[in-house]
Amino acid sequence: xxxxILMVVTSHSDMQEDKKTGIxxxxxxxxxxxxxxxxxxxxxxxxxxxTAPIDPSGVDDQTPQEISDAAKHLENTKKxxxxxxxxxxxxxxxxxxxxxxxLPENQKLQQLLREFYEAGKxxxxxxxxxxxxxxxxxxxxxxxxxxxxxxxxxxxxxAATGLGSNLPFLLESKIRDLGAIxxxxxxxxxxxxxxxxxxxxxxxxxTLAVTKAVLNKLGN
Numbered sequence: 001x002x003x004x005i006l007m008v009v010t011s012h013s014d015m016q017e018d019k020k021t022g023i024x025x026x027x028x029x030x031x032x033x034x035x036x037x038x039x040x041x042x043x044x045x046x047x048x049x050x051t052a053p054i055d056p057s058g059v060d061d062q063t064p065q066e067i068s069d070a071a072k073h074l075e076n077t078k079k080x081x082x083x084x085x086x087x088x089x090x091x092x093x094x095x096x097x098x099x100x101x102x103l104p105e106n107q108k109l110q111q112l113l114r115e116f117y118e119a120g121k122x123x124x125x126x127x128x129x130x131x132x133x134x135x136x137x138x139x140x141x142x143x144x145x146x147x148x149x150x151x152x153x154x155x156x157x158x159a160a161t162g163l164g165s166n167l168p169f170l171l172e173s174k175i176r177d178l179g180a181i182x183x184x185x186x187x188x189x190x191x192x193x194x195x196x197x198x199x200x201x202x203x204x205x206x207t208l209a210v211t212k213a214v215l216n217k218l219g220n
Contacts, residue, residue: 003040005090007032008132009077009110010098012047013053015166021101022053025063027094027126029070030207035092036138038220043088044075047077047102047109055096059206080108085115094207095127095153100167110136115146117197126201126210127153128184131212133200134174144198151193151200154184159215 009028015021017018035042046052052074059068083090093099093111103109113136117123124146125133130152136144158164175184184202185191191202192209199217200211 004034004088005042005092006083006088007042007044007094008103008112009044009052009074009094010099010102011029011048011052011075012098015097015163018028019166020053020056020057020191021097022057023094023098024096024127025054025059025071026067026202027096027129027204027207028074029067031126031211032070033066034047034208034211034215038215039060044073044077045080045083046077047080049082051075052077055097055098056183057060058096065108076161080106080112083108083112085112085119085121087153088116088121089218090122090124091116092214093125093129093132095125095129095204097128097129097130097167099112099123099128100169100171104135104168106132106135106206112219113144120197122197122199122214124199124210124214126207128171130175130184130200131171134171134178143178143180145175147184148180148198149173149193150180150198151191151202151206153203153213154187155165155186157187157203160187181185
């Protein structure tokens with residue numbers, strides 16, 4: 001099997017009329033660059049395909065140049081409906097508030113997550129990326145995350161952003177409602193949970209740790 005990783009990002013760009021959202025660039029870029037450095041070919045897909053939106057709140061004049069430059073890999077994403085699980089070893093969901101709007105109910109993503117997980121392939125997500133997991137079910141109809149140790153952007157962290165009222169749901173609360181064992185660290189601390197082939201991280205600060213856990217799982 002080739003060294004292939006699928007990254008799935010949001011296509012959603014508007015939280016409300018005057019508030020843009022999208023992908024949190026560092027969560028995408030840090031993982032993408034680390035996978036490439038370790039010899040993996042990365043395919044980027046999104047629900048709509050084409051150029052995927054970047055949350056402007058996640059980029060400023062302090063953003064490292066290599067992170068800013070990685071935005072070019074979001075300019076021509078594959079449409080999710082045109083992607084299959086074949087050949088990939090990992091599916092990775094970076095965050096950004098946009099994921100809360102279009103990933104939970106995307107049927108193709110749910111299908112891919114089920115296929116990856118049940119084939120023993122690695123399923124990974126960070127920060128708001130686990131929003132993509134909340135709609136995923138296994139072949140037996142149970143939520144993919146039920147009974148598993150899961151980590152994601154916490155309700156406390158969401159309260160600190162002041163954006164919770166603009167979202168369709170709170171991610172930690174939804175994950176708990178689905179029967180997952182949610183394991184939280186203090187706000188903005190690096191934290192990763194590994195439960196079998198499911199790897200999840202809490203916040204932007206956790207991206208590199210999640211990526212390292214994925215690479216460890218792959219034997220790197």
